[in-house]
Amino acid sequence: MSRSSGPRLLVCELYGFGVEHLFMEARDQVLNARDVATVQQARYALPKDARFRLDHLPGTAEPLLWVADVVAGAVRAQKVGDVRYREILGERVIDFPVDVR
Numbered sequence: 621m622s623r624s625s626g627p628r629l630l631v632c633e634l635y636g637f638g639v640e641h642l643f644m645e646a647r648d649q650v651l652n653a654r655d656v657a658t659v660q661q662a663r664y665a666l667p668k669d670a671r672f673r674l675d676h677l678p679g680t681a682e683p684l685l686w687v688a689d690v691v692a693g694a695v696r697a698q699k700v701g702d703v704r705y706r707e708i709l710g711e712r713v714i715d716f717p718v719d720v721r
Contacts, residue, residue: 629718631662635672645685646676 634642644655659674666672679685691713694705706713 628658628662629716631659631672632665633716635666635670640671640673642672642674643682643685644674644676645679652676 631642642659646652655676656674659672663670663672677685691709694709695713695715697704698706
């Protein structure tokens with residue numbers, strides 16, 4: 621899943637779970653602005669009065685941002701045949717299939 625298609629699709633899914641505030645790891649100004657624009661565009665799919673916000677944080681300031689990399693690695697390993705890490709995560713992870721042509 622690309623950095624731009626992911627948030628666009630996940631905003632709706634996250635909102636459905638009651639999430640109103642998304643934190644992403646900060647990169648450079650241009651890429652951060654692209655993330656913001658992507659999330660703003662995704663908000664059009666939410667109800668008109670929906671609240672959803674994106675903030676960027678430096679990865680060094682918030683170690684919980686690294687969790688996404690750990691989960692992505694576990695899911696990728698499962699897809700290539702190594703289920704050990706994904707089994708450890710169990711039902712804590714919800715897999716949202718995304719078509720990224």
